[in-house]
Amino acid sequence: MRIENKVAVITGGASGIGRATCNLFAREGARVLVADLAGDRAEQVARDIHGQGGTAHAIGQDISSERGAESIISVALERWGRLDILVNNAASFLHKRLEDATREEWLSVLGVNVIGTALCSKYAVAAMRKEGHGSIVNVASINGLVAMPNWVTYNATKAAIVNMSKSMALDLGPFNIRVNCVCPGITRTPALDVVLGEMGLTVQEAEKIFAEPRCIIKRFGTAEEIAPAILFLASDEASYMTGATVVVDGGFTA
Numbered sequence: 001m002r003i004e005n006k007v008a009v010i011t012g013g014a015s016g017i018g019r020a021t022c023n024l025f026a027r028e029g030a031r032v033l034v035a036d037l038a039g040d041r042a043e044q045v046a047r048d049i050h051g052q053g054g055t056a057h058a059i060g061q062d063i064s065s066e067r068g069a070e071s072i073i074s075v076a077l078e079r080w081g082r083l084d085i086l087v088n089n090a091a092s093f094l095h096k097r098l099e100d101a102t103r104e105e106w107l108s109v110l111g112v113n114v115i116g117t118a119l120c121s122k123y124a125v126a127a128m129r130k131e132g133h134g135s136i137v138n139v140a141s142i143n144g145l146v147a148m149p150n151w152v153t154y155n156a157t158k159a160a161i162v163n164m165s166k167s168m169a170l171d172l173g174p175f176n177i178r179v180n181c182v183c184p185g186i187t188r189t190p191a192l193d194v195v196l197g198e199m200g201l202t203v204q205e206a207e208k209i210f211a212e213p214r215c216i217i218k219r220f221g222t223a224e225e226i227a228p229a230i231l232f233l234a235s236d237e238a239s240y241m242t243g244a245t246v247v248v249d250g251g252f253t254a
């Protein structure tokens with residue numbers, strides 16, 4: 001097992017990429033805290049992990065609130081006594097054009113994606129410094145590397161996460177805490193289903209429009225194809241990696 005007995009907190013763990021990451025981490029021996037705004041769905045993921053013989057616990061909290069972020073990390077520490085891995089995966093998919101986004105909408109998407117990532121990391125780092133080691137993986141997006149039309153709000157937050165990851169790696173290196181970033185391409189998750197629903201497109205139609213002309217691998221990815229990159233960066237196998245941006249996008253940005 002690749003992360004046996006490690007304690008891992010995964011935000012947004014109730015759905016999509018977060019859920020696949022929780023399942024994979026548990027199969028690789030970690031004790032997993034499934035943290036999500038949707039507490040009931042997080043409980044279900046934890047129950048499924050138990051059913052497969054793994055160890056998991058769930059918490060329903062909002063990462064964009066200071067109290068929410070603090071209590072996510074506290075619950076992991078109370079339950080398992082330490083924290084080795086944090087995966088900042090939860091996100092708001094608020095996507096608006098510049099002319100349409102209100103100040104409140106900007107604050108809301110920045111609050112989850114940027115400030116939520118920072119707050120969870122802040123409380124995790126306090127625990128990791130006591131342990132003398134830690135690994136943080138931030139889930140950004142190819143939208144943080146290249147522009148996507150009509151998504152300026154979301155794109156800006158994901159670009160912020162790419163640079164935040166490098167800044168965190170620099171500042172936390174002296175404490176033996178590695179920080180890396182994963183940029184998924186378009187991935188089949190419940191969030192994508194919502195976006196395609198708004199566009200009135202099936203997955204097959206959307207793959208023809210968005211994947212075939214640009215992706216070397218001419219389809220969307222799956223959550224199970226993103227989770228292994230997160231696992232690798234979180235594990236000791238990536239002991240010489242920090243400040244890295246790993247793109248998993250079927251060649252979309254190649």
Ligand SMILES: NC(=O)c1ccc[n+]([C@@H]2O[C@H](COP(=O)([O-])OP(=O)(O)OC[C@H]3O[C@@H](n4cnc5c(N)ncnc54)[C@H](O)[C@@H]3O)[C@@H](O)[C@H]2O)c1
Nearest residue numbers: 012015016017036037062063089090091141186187189191
């Ligand atoms: N699906 C894609 O195409 C794609 C592409 C690139 C990057 N990503 C990134 O991957 C990550 C996971 O996306 P996904 O597609 O699996 O999404 P998803 O919607 O399936 O899952 C996201 C989860 O985050 C939770 N969440 C949202 N706001 C929260 C908050 N304030 N506090 C706690 N939890 C909250 C949601 O309840 C949900 O369970 C996100 O960071 C997203 O930006 C996704």
